Amino acid sequence: MAGSRTLKLSILADVDDLKKKLGQGSTEVEGFGTKMTKFGKVAGLAFAAAGAAAAVYAGKLAVDGVKAAIEDEAAQTKLATTLQNVTSATNAQIASTEAYILKTSLATGVTDDQLRPSLDRLVRSTQDVEEAQKLQTLAINIAAGTGKDLQAVSEALAKAHDGNFTALKKLGGGIDENILKTKDFDAATAALSKTFEGQATKQAETFQGKMDRLKVAFDEGKETVGSFILDAITPMVDFVVKNVVPAIQAFTEGLGGTDGLKGTLNTIIEIAKSILIPVIKGIQSAFNKVKDALDDNKDSFKTLFDFMKTYVAPFLGGAMKIAIQAIGTALSVVINLIADVIDGFKWIISNGKKVGDFLGNINPFGGGRASGGPVSMGKTYLVGERGPELFSPGSNGTIIPNHALKGGSSGGATINISVSGAIDPASTARQIANILKQEASTSGSFINLGQSVFA
């Protein structure tokens, strides 16, 4: 019982002893076969769990990342608008403020979700980005020192800047009563700076502080991954909607179309090629875009990369590796899914003859007669002047194809046109149209020919 602070009893015996012996009994009970079965089950469960976990994690990472990326963009826009409206900040100044937020966030462990509204509020009072940033640093120190919410501290400082010291007094920063009475903001901030100096830095170096910073870095990573996923998935979804769905519709309709099974299967090969290659190219392009974005914004990413290298990699090397592998697994599942569809098409193509034979055996199918040819009694043929129709003749015979009818004596008509004295394409066309119109007026079928051209 040494080392245990809770006494456990079993009605059967002393728990530790019984469990140990049950374990021994279990080992002796299991024969080789049982063990193998058990291993199979355990291994199967483990693989299933790992697969599910990976998929869920990849999915969650993607969903969280995308969500975070969207929310982050909204928060950035809100702050940027305030900066533009209040301080007439340029795009470069806004970008610089975002860089400051990222740096502060990684250094202190305070999330950008907290920093942006805080800065927003301080900018509105001070109407100066630089001063707002200084006050925010003080606010972060006070929040770390007092354990109060950063937003509340920022609100108090902003109100004090505007001349209302009540909230600042309530913070309990130990400001001299004379300062509060005279409402001397500079003296108040000086006193607070002295009291809370270095609180945030010390807090950031504690274990909890490091964990907070790690979380910030990981969240930043998630937002980045979220945008990667958006970049990778959007063209794929787009492609599937525009190409794969119509291709499958064409395949289904093609089976009953006039071209017959053989013609359809031949086009499927091309469709299959046209599905696989662009999907791979799409993914490649998406990742190339990400790579280019990283290359183009090396400086912007440097702070994050440095932090990741120093703090995240040693702690989360394994976890990040798993996450990236999980994303790879998720994408490979999508690719494999499409590959499976294509394999299915290939199987149909390679077995098309067998399928045809099979259909022929169960439903005496003689094939299509789009090109004409003999038909036998008792078999069914694919024919049709207005869409596909099935034809089961009661006696042997022959199908004469459409092109043979046009060239034959029964339906064809030859019109000889002689154009004389034409000096330009328009007059040539006019002469041809007049001749055809004349022909139509006698035969009764070309009455409107050329009207639109000369109108």
Add this chain to the structure above:
Amino acid sequence: MSEVLPFSERSMVVYDKKELRKITSSFKAMSDKAVEEAKKQSAALAQFLGERIVQASYSAPNPRVATRIAQGFRVSKSSKIGELSFGFAGQKFSGGATTQFNVGTQGGNGLLAGAEFGSKKHLNFPSRSPRYGIRGNAGYFIYPTLRENQSQLIEQWEEAFSNILKEYD
């Protein structure tokens, strides 16, 4: 099962290897429904034992502490072998001591070991309980009650198990 000795000589009931194999095989062969039922039956028996220990604590050498320890027992709802626990950090006495097992260990001064087995060093506990076999002291209210009731409980447990296996498998 090993031979049942007269109460004065009774020790913990110990299953031999053959019996343990049987139990293990039974556990493995049980369906989910049977396992659920087994957990219920085992928990009921453990509850019975816990209540008997509470009764015994009233006549322990230091009944105030012993009763407090005994009344805090918890029955495991997930065990098939009827487990119950004593001694928790959450059960505190006015001076800050807890009902945990050890005295002076990290996490506070636990009173359970002293109350159950006595102490020569800490005078707030009763004197050491008599030696019991080769395993240490006999105890005052927990272990004697367990030993006293164990044969009966095991019989009931085995019977319940046998019925469960017949009924559900």
